[in-house]
């Protein structure tokens with residue numbers, strides 16, 4: 001008998017955590033919830049953009065840019081949902097919105113899709129999960145990661161490597177050969193577009209996008225690093241989905257910003273379930289997964305405790 | 319080209335999951351049977367990207383989406399619709415005769 005590979009979903013079905021009928025219901029797609037949330041999203045962006053304009057000549061510009069940045073970096077969450085085709089029922093809408101998000105946060109959509117596949121196949125397995133964030137060994141490493149400096153260094157290296165027509169050993173594992181050229185051209189198009197944007201700003205003398213987009217993006221990225229650490233960092237590096245992933249119960253504004261990706265273990269169990277159904281899936285699976293009731297802050301307290309346990313000499317109030 | 323393979327009864331049409339995908343075991347093979355608005359189609363059940371069972375995936379119209387990475391295929395001709403699916407999946411000629419779904423295997 002040809003056998004399907006074992007996945008968290010096949011296990012959940014086999015163990016009766018989820019029935020086939022429930023699965024079918026949870027997976028149903030529609031465009032309505034995604035379009036409604038996207039409309040609110042655009043309003044929120046318009047609001048933070050207005051704050052920047054209003055605070056242009058005062059020190060308030062910096063907090064306004066930070067706020068804008070927090071929203072901008074959460075385009076990662078929307079792009080992530082689009083990679084899974086779970087924002088809209090209409091498939092091309094997911095591709096379109098995902099591409100736009102990728103341009104905003106400098107993350108080529110196709111490349112991210114392939115990388116993310118291996119993250120789902122080998123979640124939290126050292127050496128195999130290309131998105132694994134190791135538990136920092138020291139407080140210094142922890143804060144360095146949160147600064148987003150290593151993240152940006154990695155991202156820029158990656159995009160330029162692809163634009164030059166090269167892939168790393170790890171990337172060769174998850175990008176099929178037929179897609180290599182497309183990945184290279186995605187990177188080149190992206191860099192060309194950014195180049196054109198900067199040229200247009202130079203020619204017109206209007207450098208507004210630096211203040212509305214570029215600086216906010218870099219100011220906000222530490223927040224995304226903070227959020228992303230809570231998904232797996234500090235959880236055991238084992239294959240069991242019930243162990244290796246953390247679901248964080250967060251406030252509704254934060255859940256709005258991250259497109260419900262705080263229900264991370266549920267998402268890993270059944271990646272075909274759209275963002276709007278994840279809270280319902282949580283009710284079904286909550287006794288079978290690791291849930292951090294205290295949200296992002298409690299997840300970081302846990303991470304810090306683990307770091308300090310390794311380094312009893314370092315002190316911090318956690 | 320006309321297939322020389324014989325038609326095989328695989329399942330009663332009434333037992334198919336309506337507008338969805340049904341998993342069938344035929345000898346050593348796992349087959350996915352799709353009930354669609356334009357008729358019944360069949361393919362190998364295991365995704366050619368990473369081996370996940372397409373029968374646990376999301377089915378919409380004529381597109382089956384893999385549950386593991388959301389790669390997708392058109393069940394009418396097996397062609398890939400979305401990455402990470404890049405190769406056509408194997409499909410089989412399918413028909414309904416006297417209430418039985420038959421597949422050329």
Ligand code: FES
Pocket residue numbers: 117365366367368369370384385386387388389390402403
């Ligand atoms: S296993 Fe089916 S898309 Fe990857």
